[in-house]
Amino acid sequence: MGKNIVEKIVGEHLRSGRARSGEEIALDIDQTLTQDATGTMAYLQLEAMGMDRVSTELSVSYVDHNTLQMGFRNPDDHRYLRSVAQRFGIVFSPAGTGICHQLHLENFAAPGKTLLGSDSHTPTAGGLGSLAIGAGGLSVALAMAGEPYTLQMPRVVEVFLEGRLQGWATAKDVILTLLARLSVKGGVGAVFEYGGPGAATLSVPERATITNMGAELGATTSIFPSDEQTERFLKSLHRAGEFRPLQADADAAYDQSISLDLSNVEPMAACPHMPDKAVPVRELDGLNVDQVAIGSCTNSSYADLTLAARILEGQRIEASTETLLAPGSKQVLMLMSRDGSLDTLLQAGARLLECACGPCIGMGGSPITGGVSLRTFNRNFEGRSGTQDAQVYLVSPVTAAQAALKGRVTDPASWGQPPSPPELPSDPPDIRRLFLYPPDDGGLVEIQRGPNIVPLEPFTELPDESSLPVLLKVGDNITTDHILPGGAEITALRSNVPAISRHVFGRMDPEFFERCREQGQGIIVAGHNYGQGSSREHAALGPRHLGVRAVLAKSFARIHRANLINFGIVPLLFADPSDYEALQLESRVHCPFHQGGPGSRLHLKVEDEGRRIEVDNDLTEQEWTIVRAGGMLNRVRQKRRG
Numbered sequence: 001m002g003k004n005i006v007e008k009i010v011g012e013h014l015r016s017g018r019a020r021s022g023e024e025i026a027l028d029i030d031q032t033l034t035q036d037a038t039g040t041m042a043y044l045q046l047e048a049m050g051m052d053r054v055s056t057e058l059s060v061s062y063v064d065h066n067t068l069q070m071g072f073r074n075p076d077d078h079r080y081l082r083s084v085a086q087r088f089g090i091v092f093s094p095a096g097t098g099i100c101h102q103l104h105l106e107n108f109a110a111p112g113k114t115l116l117g118s119d120s121h122t123p124t125a126g127g128l129g130s131l132a133i134g135a136g137g138l139s140v141a142l143a144m145a146g147e148p149y150t151l152q153m154p155r156v157v158e159v160f161l162e163g164r165l166q167g168w169a170t171a172k173d174v175i176l177t178l179l180a181r182l183s184v185k186g187g188v189g190a191v192f193e194y195g196g197p198g199a200a201t202l203s204v205p206e207r208a209t210i211t212n213m214g215a216e217l218g219a220t221t222s223i224f225p226s227d228e229q230t231e232r233f234l235k236s237l238h239r240a241g242e243f244r245p246l247q248a249d250a251d252a253a254y255d256q257s258i259s260l261d262l263s264n265v266e267p268m269a270a271c272p273h274m275p276d277k278a279v280p281v282r283e284l285d286g287l288n289v290d291q292v293a294i295g296s297c298t299n300s301s302y303a304d305l306t307l308a309a310r311i312l313e314g315q316r317i318e319a320s321t322e323t324l325l326a327p328g329s330k331q332v333l334m335l336m337s338r339d340g341s342l343d344t345l346l347q348a349g350a351r352l353l354e355c356a357c358g359p360c361i362g363m364g365g366s367p368i369t370g371g372v373s374l375r376t377f378n379r380n381f382e383g384r385s386g387t388q389d390a391q392v393y394l395v396s397p398v399t400a401a402q403a404a405l406k407g408r409v410t411d412p413a414s415w416g417q418p419p420s421p422p423e424l425p426s427d428p429p430d431i432r433r434l435f436l437y438p439p440d441d442g443g444l445v446e447i448q449r450g451p452n453i454v455p456l457e458p459f460t461e462l463p464d465e466s467s468l469p470v471l472l473k474v475g476d477n478i479t480t481d482h483i484l485p486g487g488a489e490i491t492a493l494r495s496n497v498p499a500i501s502r503h504v505f506g507r508m509d510p511e512f513f514e515r516c517r518e519q520g521q522g523i524i525v526a527g528h529n530y531g532q533g534s535s536r537e538h539a540a541l542g543p544r545h546l547g548v549r550a551v552l553a554k555s556f557a558r559i560h561r562a563n564l565i566n567f568g569i570v571p572l573l574f575a576d577p578s579d580y581e582a583l584q585l586e587s588r589v590h591c592p593f594h595q596g597g598p599g600s601r602l603h604l605k606v607e608d609e610g611r612r613i614e615v616d617n618d619l620t621e622q623e624w625t626i627v628r629a630g631g632m633l634n635r636v637r638q639k640r641r642g
Contacts, residue, residue, distance in 0.1 A: 001251055001252075001253055002248070002249025002250060002251040002252045002253075003248070003249055003252055004156055004158070004193055004248040004249070004252040004253070004254060005129070005193055005223055005225060005246055005247065005248050006131065006154075006156045006191050006193055006223065007019055007156070007252075008112075008246065009112055009114065009131040009246075010025065010027065010131070010153070012112070013027045013028045013029075013030075013114050013131075014026070014027065014028075015027060015028050015148040016148070017153070018153075019153050020153055021153055021154070021155045021156075021255055022152055022153065022155075023152065023153050024150060024151070024152055024153075024620045024622065025150070025151065025152070025153045026148035026149065026150045027114055027148055027149050027150075027151075028114065028148055029056060029114050029115070029116045029143040029148070029149050030056060030057045030058070030113040030114045030115065031056060031057060031058045031059065031060075031108065031109075031113055031114070031115045031116075031130075032054075032056055032058075032059045032060070032115070032116050032117065032118075032140050032143050032144050033059070033060045033061075033062060033100055033104055033115065033116075033117040033118070033119070033122065033140075034059075034060075034061050034062065034100075034117070034118045034119075034137065034140060035062045035063070035064050035065050035100045035118065035119050035357075036061075036062070036063040036064065036065050036066050036074075036077060036078065036081060036095075036494075037065035037066055037361075037486075037491055037494050037536065038118035038119060038136075038137045038140075038494070038535060038536060038537065038538075039061050039062075039081055039118060039137065040077050040080060040081065040453065040494055040495035041137045041138075041456070041494060041495060041497075041537065041538070041541070042118050042137030042138065042140050042141045043061075043080075043081065043084045043088075043141070044453070044455060044456055044495070045137065045138050045141040045456060045633065046084075046088065046141040046144055046145065047084070047447070048455070048456060048633060049141065049142075049145050049633075049636060051088065051144070051145050052088075052443070053088055053089040053442065054088050054089050054090060054144040054145070055144065055145060055146030056143065056144055056146075057113075058091065058108060059088075059089070059090045059091065059144050060090065060091045060092075060093060060100075060103075060104065060108060060435075061081050061084070061085045061090050061091070061092050061093065062093040062097075062098075062099075062100035062103060062104075063078050063081060063092075063093060063094055063095040063097075064093075064095070064097075064098065064099045064100050064356045064357050065356070065357050065361055065363065065491060066078075066363070066488075066491050066492060066494070067095040067096065067354055067356045067357075067358075067363070068363055068364060068488050069095075070488055070492065071492065072450060072451075072452070073450070073452045073492040073493070073495075074492050076449075076450025076451075076452055076453065077450070077452070077453065077492075077494070077495055078094070078095055079448050079450070080447065080448055080449055080450065080453055080495070082094070082436065082448075083445060083446065083447045083448045084447055085436065085438060086436070086438050086439060086442050086445040087438075087442040087443075087445040087447055088144070088438070088442060089438045089442055090144075090438060091435050091436070091437055091438065092435065092436040092438075093434075093435050093436075094434070094436065095354075095356070096330070096354055096355055096356065097329065097330055097355065097431070097434050097435070098327075098328055098329030098330055098331070098332070098355045098356070098431075099296070099297045099300060099328045099329065099355065099356060099357055100117070100119060100297070101119070101121055101122065101124035101125070101208075101212065101297040101328075102124075102297055102300055102301065102328030102329045102332070103328075103329050104117075104124070104125055105124060105125055105127065105128065105204070105205075105208055106237060106329060106331055107237075107431075107432060107435075109125035109128055109130045109132070110128070110129075110130065110239075110242040110244070111128060111129030111130065111226035111230060111242075111243065111244040111245075111246045112129060112130070112131075112226070112244050112246055113130050113131070114130070114131050114132075114133075114149075115130050115131070115132040115133070116132075116133055116135050116139065116140050116143045116149050117132065117133070117134055117135070117140065117535075118134075118135065118136065118137040118139075118140040118535055118537075119134055119534070119535055120134040120215045120533065120534045120535040120559060121134065121212050121215050121297050121298075121378065122134040122135075122221075122535075123211045123212065123214050123215060123219070123221040123222050123223075124208045124211055124212040124297060125208070125211075126207075126208075126211035126214070126221055126222045126223035126224060127204050127205070127206075127207035127208030127209075127210070127211045127212075127224055128204050128207070128208070128224070128226060128230045128233060128234070129223065129224060129225060129226030129230055129244075129246045130223070131221060131223060132211075132221055132223075133149070133151075133220060133221045134215060134221075134535045134559055135149065135535060135559060135562065136535055136537035136540070136559060136562055136563040136566055137535075137537050138537060138563075138566045138567075138632050138633070139562065139566065142632070142636070150622060151220070151562075152189070152620075154189055154190050154191045154219075154220040154221075155189055155190040155191070155255035155256060156190070156191050156193055156254050156255055157187070157190045157191065157192050157193065157219075157254065157255060157256045157257070157258060158193055158195060158248075158254040158256070158257040158258065159178070159192050159193065159194045159195070159196075159258050159259075159260060160195060160196040160198075160257060160258065160259045160260070161194060161195070161196040161197070161198025161199045161202075161260055161261075161262055162196055162197060162198045162259065162260070162261045162262065162263075163197075163198050163261045163262040163263030163264070164198065164201045164262055164263060165201070165202075165262045165263075165265060166262075166263050166265075167266075167412070167418060168266075168267050168398055168399075168412045168415055168418050169262070169265040169266055169267060170206070170209075170267070170396040170397070170398060171202060171205075171206035171207070171209040171210050171396075172209055172213075172268075172298070172299060172376065172394075172395070172396035172397070173265050173266065173267050173268045173396055174210055174260070174262065174265055175209065175210045175212075175213040175214070175216075176213075176268035176269070176270055176275075176278040176394065177260065177265055177268055177278065178217065178258075178260070179213070179216055179217060179270065179275050179276040179278050180268070180276060180277075180278035180279070182217055182258075182276075183217075183276045184216055184217065184218055184274060184275060184276045184477065184529065184532060185218050185528065185529050185532075185555075186217050186218065186276075187214060187217030187218045187219030187220075188218040188219075188529075188555075188557070188558060189220070189558070190219050190220060190255070190256075191219060191220050191221050191222065191223065192211075192214050192217070192219050192221075192222040192223070193222075193223050193248065193254070194207070194210065194211075194222065194223070194224045194225075195224075195225060195247075195248055196259075198260070198261070198262045199224060199225060200227060200228070200229065201262065202224075202229065203229055203233070203303065203421075203424075204229055204230060204232075204233035205233075205301040205302070205303045205304065205424075206303075207224040207229070208301070209298055209299060209301075209304075210222065210224075211223065211224065212297055212298045212378060213275070213298060213378050215378070216275040216276070216378060216379065218529070218532060218557060218558065220558060225246060225247045225248070226243070226244055226245055226246035226247075227245065227247065230243060231243045231245075233424065235426075236424045236425070236426050236428065237424075237428060238430065266280050266281070266282070266412065267280065267281040267282075267395075267396060267398070267399050267412045268280060268281060268395075268396075269281050269284055269374070269393045269394065269395045269399065269409070270380055270393060270394035270395075271284075271393060272380055272382070272391045272392055272393065273380055273381055273382040273392070274380070274381070274477065275378065275379060275380060275394060278394075281395070281399055281409060281411070281412055282411045282412060282413065284393075284409040285409060285410055285411045286408060286409065286410075287372060287408055287409040288372060288407065288408045289321050289372050289373075289374050289403045289404075289407060289408055289409060290320070290321060290322065290367060290368050290371035290372050290373065291321065291322045291323075291324070291365075291367045291368070291371055291372070291373040291374070292317075292321055292322070292323045292324070292373070292374050292375075292400045292401075292403055292404040293323075293324040293326070293359045293360075293365060293373060293374070293375040293376065293377070293400070294308055294323070294324070294325050294326070294350075294375075294376050294397050294400050294401070295324070295325060295326030295327065295328065295353070295358065295359070295360070295376065295377075296326070296328075296357065296360040296375070296376060296377040296378060297328065297357070297360075297378070298376060298377060298378045299376035299377075299396065299397050300326060300327055300328030300329075300332065300376075301328055301332065302331075302332045302335050302336065302422065302424055302428075303421060303422050303423075303424065304376070304397045305325065305327060305332060305336060305341065305345070305397065306336065306339070306341045306422040307397055307398055307401075307419065307421060307422060308325075308345065308397045308398065308400065308401040309336070309341035309342075309344040309345050309348075310341075310344075310419035310422075311398060311401040311402060311405065311419065312344060312345060312348040312350070312401055312404065312405060313344050313348075314344075315348055315405055316348060316349055317348050317349035317350065317404045317405060318404065318405065318406060318407030319349075319407075320407055321403065321404050321407045322351065323348075323349060323350045323351060323404040324350070324351050324353055324358075324359060324365050325345055325350045325351065325352050325353060326353040326354065326355065326356065326357075326358045326359070327355050328355065329355055329431065330355055330431050330434065331428055331429055331430075331431045332355070333355055334428075334429045334431070335425065335428055335429065338429075339425075348404075350404075353365065359375070359377075359385065359386075360375070360377045360378070360379070361384070361486045361487075361491070362383075362384055362385055362386035362485075362486045362487040362488070363386075363486070363487065363488055363491065364386075364488070365385075365386075366385055366386030366387045366390070367385055367386075367387045367390040367392070368387070368390075369387065369389060369390075370389045370390065370391070371387065371390050371391070372390075372391045372393070373385060373390055373391070373392045373393070374393050374395050374399065374400050374403050374409070375392055375393070375394060375395070375400070376394070376395060376396060376397050376400050377394060378394070379394075379479075379481075379533065380392035380393065380394050381479050381481045381482075381533065383481065383485065383507060384481050384486065386487050388507070398418070399412075402415055452492075452493070452495055452496050452499075453495045453496070454495065454496045454497065454498065454499075456497065456541075456633070457497065457498075457545065458633075458634070459544060459567065459568050459630045459631050459633075459634065460568075460630050461568075461628060461629055461630040461634065462549065462568060462570065462593055462627055462628050462629075462630060463549075463593065464592075464593060464594035465590070465591060465592045465593060465594060466521070466549060466590075466591050466593070467588055467589070467590050467591075467607065468521060468522045468523045468549060468550065468588070468589055468590075468591055469519050469522040469523070469586050469587070469588050469589075470522060470523055470524070470525050470583055470584065470585055470586055470587045470588075470589065471512065471515055471516055471519060471522035471523065471524060471546075471547075471548065471585075472505060472508075472509060472512055472515075472524050472525070472585070473524075473525040473526075473583065473584065473585055474508070474524070474525070474526050474527065474530075475526075475527045476527035476528040476529060476554075477527075477528065477529045477532060478526055478527070478529075478530050478531065478532070479531075479532050479533035479534075480531060480532070480533040480534045480535075480536050480539040480560060481533055481534070482505070482507070482508055483504060483505060483531070483539040483542070483543070484500070484503060484504055484505075484536060484538050484539045484542055485503060485506065485507050490503045494538060497538070497541050497542065497545050498545060500538055500542055501513070501541075501542040501543075501545045501546055503542075504516075504539075504542040504543055504546060513546065516546035516547055516548075517546075519547065520547050521547035521548070521549055522547060522548060522549070523548065523549060523550045523551065523552060523589060523591070524543070524548055524550075524551045524552070525551075525552050525553070525580065525583045526551060526552070526553035526554070527553065527554050527580065528553070528554045528555045529555055529556070529557055530551065530553040530554075530555070530556050530557065530560065531556055531557040531559070531560025531561065531563075531564075532557040532560070533557070533560075535559045535563075537563040537566065537567070539560060539563065540560065540563035540564045540566070540567045540569060541563075541567055543569065544567040544568060544569055544631075548569055549568075549569060549570065549591075550569060550570040550571075550572055550591060551564060551569060551570070551571050551572070552572050552573075552574060552580075552583070552615055553571065553572070553573065553574070554573070554574055554577050554580060555573065556571050556573075565619065565623050565626055565627055565632075566626065566631055566632040567631045567632075568626075568627055568629070568630040568631035568634070569627075570593065570617075570619075570627050571619075572602065572615040572616065572617060573615060573616045573617075573618060574613075574614075574615055574616075575601060575614040575615060575616050576614060579613045579614070579615075582606060582609075582611060582613060583606065583613070587606055587608065587609075588606070588607045588608055589604050589605065589606055589607065589613070590604060590605040590607055591604055592604075593628075596617045597617065597624060598617060598618075598619050598620055598621050598623070598624045599617065599618070600616075600617050601614050601615070601616055601617070602614070602615050602616075602617060
């Protein structure tokens with residue numbers, strides 16, 4: 001039997017295990033990327049391992065999140081990241097150069113390569129045939145140190161595309177259609193492999209939009225074939241030598257197949273406050289719009305922004321609708337400046353922002369109180385925009401441009417004839433000279449640290465048993481934004497775990513921090529899909545610093561579950577979901593951890609009631625060893641001591 005694309009790449013990079021769905025595998029990693037919000041901690045962890053130089057083919061440190069430089073903290077972090085990159089052999093991308101995923105797609109991602117990134121939208125590179133996976137910073141640090149990335153072999157889901165996008169439908173509408181059909185939990189434990197005749201009609205930037213938002217499905221990653229579209233894209237960027245054809249065999253097998261006719265896709269919008277609450281744009285006809293934001297790692301390519309410019313050419317944006325524009329890279333910005341599309345957008349009234357993540361992570365560009373904001377971004381979690389009561393909708397660049405023009409959402413049937421999609425020019429400016437490349441020998445480079453950069457504290461091993469209070473009880477689909485909010489004030493503390501921990505669950509329960517201080521340690525009780533969203537490991541590090549030793553949940557999001565394990569927090573599953581109801585805030589639970597092990601069922605006792613609750617330990621042997629050691633860094637130190 002033939003192989004699918006995922007099986008081919010996994011087979012070429014398999015360090016150990018068998019590539020069978022559900023079995024633990026270890027993959028060699030070719031490339032890594034970090035961004036500054038997760039990178040400072042990843043490099044502190046790399047330093048703690050005692051490495052001299054990274055072992056990957058390529059590692060890149062991007063600065064794209066904390067670019068506001070409010071006070072000394074962010075610029076100090078950037079200086080630290082630059083010096084660490086020089087010391088350990090890492091390419092450094094300074095603030096303002098662009099968004100990590102757009103830059104990596106343009107400059108470094110390649111078909112057939114494995115890429116591990118400390119950002120959940122790392123699968124963007126799957127748009128040109130990379131097996132690109134988002135992970136916590138510690139996992140990325142280990143990959144830079146030459147360790148394989150361990151995970152359970154995902155199911156491979158074929159997404160068979162037929163037809164061709166029609167009218168005003170775009171790639172963003174494809175992924176919103178899938179989210180509406182499958183939900184934010186629909187891709188958990190799976191890789192989505194796109195194919196079929198419809199896939200061949202999509203350009204690499206369009207494919208990257210789809211693979212980027214595969215993260216919102218909960219998928220491990222998403223990937224497209226490497227074909228003529230891929231070759232055309234790489235040639236246009238003067239990277240033809242990196243092309244490699246990569247297709248599924250004709251008789252390849254899949255764990256599941258989904259079909260989607262691109263001809264039937266229509267403009268969509270994800271309604272507040274979840275990416276899977278997607279409806280046709282026509283159903284929102286008449287909705288007044290206070291703000292439009294075009295950009296993010298999902299939709300900030302040259303094609304995306306130029307298409308918006310063609311809609312707004314010779315027009316004036318509605319005065320009551322603030323319109324923000326954030327190009328994905330300086331290459332995109334320079335191309336738009338050269339062809340006049342930037343001038344078109346500025347003349348229309350758009351406000352030009354830096355080439356960075358910006359409003360997507362609440363880093364400026366917040367909507368007005370209670371405002372409606374249409375954004376071409378990937379997440380619309382409550383409060384993520386920086387305005388707690390804002391109503392954020394996720395849309396394509398063409399839908400956003402139409403709303404900016406009219407000040408409200410209108411039925412696409414009234415938009416007229418769509419402009420032809422722009423092609424990437426054959427001679428784009430090369431911005432690689434803007435990256436800082438490391439010296440051959442970084443041994444003499446001094447690592448520079450500011451006062452806000454605090455080394456990671458040592459964590460204790462998991463005790464054999466504990467009596468632990470419930471510190472917090474939450475429901476389904478709790479995101480990492482709920483656990484640790486973003487925004488300029490909080491994100492500036494990413495290299496200082498004690499300081500940032502004061503904000504853990506701060507917007508959900510302002511008393512959580514003081515409760516943790518009073519109790520010393522405890523557990524969190526949660527519903528389904530706990531920890532969905534970004535890869536920010538601080539959403540595990542912060543709770544661990546505050547004494548959280550276990551999370552009891554109905555189910556976990558993949559990256560957050562891995563981050564909990566990496567920092568010695570036990571993720572346990574309710575054997576009977578109804579037991580979730582039995583636990584209340586400050587209930588005290590006796591946890592006999594020593595009686596458990598991989599695949600076992602633990603019997604917990606609610607001490608004030610005498611009731612017993614059963615939870616399952618679905619950790620692998622290796623994961624359980626890490627948790628018992630108190631986290632991955634402790635485990636690495638144990639192994640090195642022999």
